[in-house]
Amino acid sequence: MTEMKSSRRSFLKGGLTAGAAAAAAAVSGRAMAEGDPAITEVQDWNRYLGDGVDARPYGHPSQYESHVVRQDVPWLTADPISSVNFTPLHELDGIITPNGLCFERHHAGIADIDPAQHRLMINGLVETPLVFTMGDLMRFPRENHVYFLECAANSGMEWRGAQLNGCQYTHGMVHCVMYTGVRLKHLLREAGVKESAKWLLAEGADASAMTRSLPLEKGLEDCLVAWKMNGEALRPEQGYPLRLVLPGWEGNMWVKWLRRIEVGDKPWHQREETSKYTDLLANGKARRFTWVMDVKSVITSPSPQAPITHGKGRAVLTGLAWSGNGAISRVDVSLDGGRNWTTARLDGPSFSKALHRFYHEFDWDGSELFLQSRAIDEKGFVQPTKNELRAARGENSIYHNNGIQTWHVAKDGAVENVEIS
Amino acid sequence: PTHGVLHLGRPATEQEITAWDIDVRPDGLGLPEGSGTVMEGEPLYTERCASCHGDFGEAIGRWPVLAGGFDTLTRERPVKTIGSYWPYLSTVYDYIRRAMPFGDARSLTDDEVYALTAYVLYLNDVVTDQEFELSKENFTSIELPNEDGFVVDDRLSEPHYAEAADPCMRNCKPGKAKITMHAAVLDVTPEDGNEDEA
Numbered sequence: 001m002t003e004m005k006s007s008r009r010s011f012l013k014g015g016l017t018a019g020a021a022a023a024a025a026a027v028s029g030r031a032m033a034e035g036d037p038a039i040t041e042v043q044d045w046n047r048y049l050g051d052g053v054d055a056r057p058y059g060h061p062s063q064y065e066s067h068v069v070r071q072d073v074p075w076l077t078a079d080p081i082s083s084v085n086f087t088p089l090h091e092l093d094g095i096i097t098p099n100g101l102c103f104e105r106h107h108a109g110i111a112d113i114d115p116a117q118h119r120l121m122i123n124g125l126v127e128t129p130l131v132f133t134m135g136d137l138m139r140f141p142r143e144n145h146v147y148f149l150e151c152a153a154n155s156g157m158e159w160r161g162a163q164l165n166g167c168q169y170t171h172g173m174v175h176c177v178m179y180t181g182v183r184l185k186h187l188l189r190e191a192g193v194k195e196s197a198k199w200l201l202a203e204g205a206d207a208s209a210m211t212r213s214l215p216l217e218k219g220l221e222d223c224l225v226a227w228k229m230n231g232e233a234l235r236p237e238q239g240y241p242l243r244l245v246l247p248g249w250e251g252n253m254w255v256k257w258l259r260r261i262e263v264g265d266k267p268w269h270q271r272e273e274t275s276k277y278t279d280l281l282a283n284g285k286a287r288r289f290t291w292v293m294d295v296k297s298v299i300t301s302p303s304p305q306a307p308i309t310h311g312k313g314r315a316v317l318t319g320l321a322w323s324g325n326g327a328i329s330r331v332d333v334s335l336d337g338g339r340n341w342t343t344a345r346l347d348g349p350s351f352s353k354a355l356h357r358f359y360h361e362f363d364w365d366g367s368e369l370f371l372q373s374r375a376i377d378e379k380g381f382v383q384p385t386k387n388e389l390r391a392a393r394g395e396n397s398i399y400h401n402n403g404i405q406t407w408h409v410a411k412d413g414a415v416e417n418v419e420i421s
Numbered sequence: 422p423t424h425g426v427l428h429l430g431r432p433a434t435e436q437e438i439t440a441w442d443i444d445v446r447p448d449g450l451g452l453p454e455g456s457g458t459v460m461e462g463e464p465l466y467t468e469r470c471a472s473c474h475g476d477f478g479e480a481i482g483r484w485p486v487l488a489g490g491f492d493t494l495t496r497e498r499p500v501k502t503i504g505s506y507w508p509y510l511s512t513v514y515d516y517i518r519r520a521m522p523f524g525d526a527r528s529l530t531d532d533e534v535y536a537l538t539a540y541v542l543y544l545n546d547v548v549t550d551q552e553f554e555l556s557k558e559n560f561t562s563i564e565l566p567n568e569d570g571f572v573v574d575d576r577l578s579e580p581h582y583a584e585a586a587d588p589c590m591r592n593c594k595p596g597k598a599k600i601t602m603h604a605a606v607l608d609v610t611p612e613d614g615n616e617d618e619a
Contacts, residue, residue, distance in 0.1 A: 073611055078473075078483035082523070108520065121433050123442055128424035129433040136429045162604040169610060190425035201444060207526045209519040211444060260441050268446050269509050271516040275501070278571060284494035286506075290574045294582075304604070332588065337598025341590045370598040374588060382588050384581035392579040396499055400576070408600060417604035 067091070070101060071168055076157070081109045082208070084151065086172030089298070089320065090305040095146070095176055095348055095355040099230050102175035104237045105151055107208035111257045115241040118205065120187075120225070124263035127192030134241055137225065140182035145224065145247070146354045148322045150174040150293045152250035152277055155401040158386070162417045166305040170405065170417060171298040174322070176355035179245050181226030184219045187261070197263045201270075202244050205259035212253045213267035214246065214291070222247050225258060248324030248353040249291045250399070252277050282394030295383045296402035297321035297331055297358075297375035308364065308413035317344075317360040323377035328356040330376040335362065337370030337406060337420045338385070344373070352378075369409035370420055386419070443518055447509040449561040456556030457536025459543040465533055466540050469522050478502070478544040488544035494570070504545030508568045510560065514538045 034040065061068065068091040077083040087103040104110075115134045123129040151173035157163045164170050193216070200219045204210040214223075224245035227234060234240040239256030246253045252272055267273070267289070279287040299319040302308050308315060321328045327350050332341040344358040358373070375383045386403030408418045424432065445451040467476070475481050478488030490500025499505075503513055518534045520526050529537070539555040542548045547565065555563070577583065604610065 071611060073609075075609065108523070108526070121437065121441055122430075123433055123438050129438055130424065130430040131433045131437065132430040139429055140427065161602040163609060165604040165610040186427075190427060190429060192424065203441070203444075207520065207524075209526065211515075211519070262442060262444065264446075266446060266448070268444050268515075269512055270444070271512050271520075274508055274512050274571075275503075275506065280494060280499060280501070281572075282495065285570055285572050286494075287574050287576070288571045290576065292576075294576065304610075332590070337594075339592065339594050339598070341588070341593070376588070380585050381577075381582055382586075384579075388579075388581040392581070395497075406598075418600045419602040420598040421601050 082107045086168045087175050089167050089172050089300045090303050095357050097175035097177055099235050103173050108206050110237045111206035118241050121260045122191040125194040125197040126263050130191045140186050142180055144178055144180050146178045146351045147247045148176040148355045149251045149254055152252055152399040156398045159395045159401055162419050165417050167298050167300050167303040177229040179224055179226040180228035181224040184223040184225055193263055196265050199264045199267050201262040201268050202255040203260040204255045205257040210255050211270040212272055250293055279397040279399050293324035294402045295323040295375050295377040295381045297373040298405050299371050299373050302409055302415045303407055304415045304417055307415045312364055312366040315362055315364040319358055319373050321356045321375035326378040327352045328375055329378050331358040332374045333360045334372040335369045338372050368411055371407040372404050374404055445511045445515040447511045452557045452560055453531040454557055455531040455535050456554050457532050457539055458554045459539045459551045462536035462540025465537055506567050507565055508571055510563050
C-alpha cells in the first residue's frame with residue numbers, strides 16, 4: 001500500500017512538471033485555441049485522493065513554499081551558536097509573522113528547557129523575594145498583545161552602504177506576533193517593590209545568562225512576561241517556556257528563557273549594554289541605553305528577492321512599517337528615488353508598536369524605478385534618510401539604522417539594493 | 422501565603438538567591454569574596470581562553486578582540502575592546518563568570534575569575550605588574566580608560582527628528598536619481614553562492 005502511494009506520488013510530481021510546461025506554452029499563445037491545460041485536462045488532484053486527517057498532526061506549509069524559510073549569513077558571525085538569522089519578509093503578507101519563520105538571535109544557542117523545571121525568581125529590592133513555577137504564572141490575569149520585535153542590529157550591515165541584496169537580509173531581523181502573558185507589574189506587585197527601587201535586571205536561563213537593565217517605569221508600564229505566541233507555546237528558539245516582552249524596545253532586551261527579575265536602585269551595566277548595544281558616534285563617544293526602535297519601513301515587494309516578473313501593466317507594491325513610539329499614521333512611497341511621493345494605503349489592523357502593512361497599486365510602464373518608503377508615526381516622527389542618520393552619527397553605530405531603503409527596479413524587472421544620490 | 426495580592430508563588434530561599442543572583446555592578450555590589458593575580462591568570466587564560474581570543478587578546482578569526490585598539494574609536498574601523506571601549510571592570514568580572522568560556526559557562530571559580538580579570542587588565546596595560554592581585558577589596562579602585570566615553574540617548578535631538586517638519590511630497594530633489602552604490606557588486610549575499618568570504 002505504501003509503495004503504491006509512493007509511486008502515485010512520483011507520478012503526480014511528474015505530471016505536475018509536464019502540466020506546468022504545457023501551461024506555460026498555453027500562456028505563450030500557441031496553444032491558446034485549445035485552452036489552458038490546467039483547465040482542459042483533469043489534474044491529478046482532481047482525480048486522486050489526498051492525505052487523510054491523520055497524516056499531519058502538526059501541519060507544514062505546502063511543498064511549493066519550501067523556499068520561504070529563515071536564512072543566515074555565515075560570514076556575519078564567528079559561529080552559528082551566537083548568531084542571527086533572517087525572516088523572509090519578501091514572501092510574507094499581512095502583519096503577523098508565522099512562528100516558524102520568526103528570525104532567531106541567540107548568544108549561546110537554543111536552550112532546551114523542561115517547563116516543569118523552569119522557575120522565575122524575583123529578588124532584590126522587594127518585600128518578599130519570590131519563586132514562580134510556570135503553573136503559578138498561568139494563574140495570573142492574562143493579556144494578549146501584538147508587538148513587533150526588532151533586533152537593534154537590523155539593517156546594521158547597511159550603515160556604510162548597500163551590502164546585502166534582499167529585504168530578508170537588510171530588514172529581516174524583525175517579527176511580529178501576538179503574545180499571551182501576564183503584565184510584569186502584577187508579578188512585581190506580588191513581591192512588593194520597595195520605595196528605593198528604580199531599575200530592573202532581566203536574566204535568561206540559557207548558557208549566556210543574558211542580562212539587561214531596564215528602568216522600573218517601563219516594567220510597570222507595558223512589559224509582559226509571555227509564554228505564548230500566535231496562540232501556541234513559544235518556540236524553543238523564541239524563549240520557551242518564558243520570555244520578556246518590551247513593546248517598542250530593541251530586541252536584545254526581550255530576554256528569552258526568562259528566569260529572574262532583580263529589582264535595584266541603579267543600572268547594572270552588563271555586557272549587553274556596554275560592550276554591545278551601545279552606539280558609537282563619529283566623535284568617539286557612544287550612546288548607551290538606546291532602547292526605543294525608531295520609526296521605520298521597507299518595501300518587501302518588489303525587492304531583490306521578489307522581482308517584477310509579470311511585465312508592464314498593473315503592479316502591486318507592498319511593505320511594512322513600524323515604530324517603537326506607537327502606531328504608524330502614514331507611509332509615503334516614491335517610485336523615483338524620493339523626488340516625488342504618494343501616500344500609500346495602510347491595510348489591516350493598526351496596533352501600537354506592531355508591524356503595519358501598506359500597499360501602493362500602480363501601472364508600470366517598464367521604465368526603471370527607484371522605490372522608497374517613508375513612514376511617519378503617531379508622534380509625528382518621520383523616517384529619516386540614511387544620509388541624515390550618517391550626518392548625525394557617522395558610520396560606526398552598528399545599531400538603530402532606520403534609514404530609508406532604496407530598491408532599483410531595472411527595465412527587465414530585476415531589483416537591486418542600491419544607494420542613490 | 423503572606424505575600425502579595427493574589428498569593429501566587431512562594432518565597433525564595435537565601436540559597437536559591439545566592440545560586441542565581443551573581444550580577445556585579447560598577448560600584449562593586451555583588452562582588453564575591455576572593456582574589457587572583459595576573460600570574461595566576463596567565464595559565465588559566467592560555468588553557469581556557471586563548472583558543473578563541475588569541476594569546477594576547479587579539480582574537481582568532483571572528484571571535485571577540487579583548488585587548489588593544491586604543492585611540493581607534495574615531496577611526497574608520499574602530500577596534501572596540503575591554504581596554505579601548507568598555508566602561509567598567511565589573512562587567513568583565515560579571516560576564517566571564519556568567520557566560521565564559523563559551524560552551525562551558527559557570528565552570529570557573531570566583532578566584533579564577535578574579536585571576537582572569539587581572540590578566541585581561543594586564544593584556545590591556547591597565548596594570549603592568551605581573552604580581553598585581555585583584556580582589557574584592559581593591560576591585561572598585563580600578564578604572565577602565567573609556568569610562569567617560571558614554572552619553573545618554575539623545576537621538577530625538579538629531580535634526581531629522583527635532584525639526585518635526587512636514588516631509589516634502591513634490592519635486593523634492595533636482596535631477597534623476599543616480600546609483601552611487603550597488604549591493605550586487607559587493608556580492609556577499611548567501612543566495613549569490615559566495616561562501617568563501619571570511
